[in-house]
Amino acid sequence: MQNIAGLSKLPALPFRKKTTYIEPMKKILVYPDEILRTEAKPVENIDGELQKLIDDMAETMYKAKGVGLAANQVGVLKRLFVMDISQGENGERGELVVLINPRIIGTEGQDVMEEGCLSVPGFSAKLKRPAVVCVKALDREGNEIELEGKGLFARCVLHELDHLDGICFVDRLSPIKKAMFRKRWQKIKAEQEPKV
Numbered sequence: 001m002q003n004i005a006g007l008s009k010l011p012a013l014p015f016r017k018k019t020t021y022i023e024p025m026k027k028i029l030v031y032p033d034e035i036l037r038t039e040a041k042p043v044e045n046i047d048g049e050l051q052k053l054i055d056d057m058a059e060t061m062y063k064a065k066g067v068g069l070a071a072n073q074v075g076v077l078k079r080l081f082v083m084d085i086s087q088g089e090n091g092e093r094g095e096l097v098v099l100i101n102p103r104i105i106g107t108e109g110q111d112v113m114e115e116g117c118l119s120v121p122g123f124s125a126k127l128k129r130p131a132v133v134c135v136k137a138l139d140r141e142g143n144e145i146e147l148e149g150k151g152l153f154a155r156c157v158l159h160e161l162d163h164l165d166g167i168c169f170v171d172r173l174s175p176i177k178k179a180m181f182r183k184r185w186q187k188i189k190a191e192q193e194p195k196v
């Protein structure tokens, strides 16, 4: 935790420059990859290997300019995700939050927010979810933590937890919006095909 908090205070540019070629960036799986549709398993050991995965996931999330990234999205079926909802517009790092084996212990109200996903690049949609969420988890050292929040915090926790259950936000769209998504997604995919 301390180490990560320290890193987040480094100026964004030199840090990025230094790590661009050193830290491998994990490949982010794209919808509808089968691993994104698979439920992740609880983490049993918090060891060096897991902490390396957490570091790689955080790097990947920051480089992709995401606010959250679940292990499924980098092809690892373990129940953990990283998030940073306090990043600056230009990629300045805020506070990295690591949640291992997270479980929701309470929600309140409802909120409609525009949602996007690093695994569904180029598409976003409004979605209704609980407005406030209280979550229990282990941090990167294995300490039990309990966090409560609303707004983007609640949205991000619920979105990432869905990933761990094999659910992508587009799966939660209404049938009409889902049909619109399928059309739009075909177009986006066609545009992203490399033209040789």
Ligand code: ZN
Residues within 6 Å of the ligand: 116, 117, 118, 119, 159, 163, 169
């Ligand atoms: Zn996502």
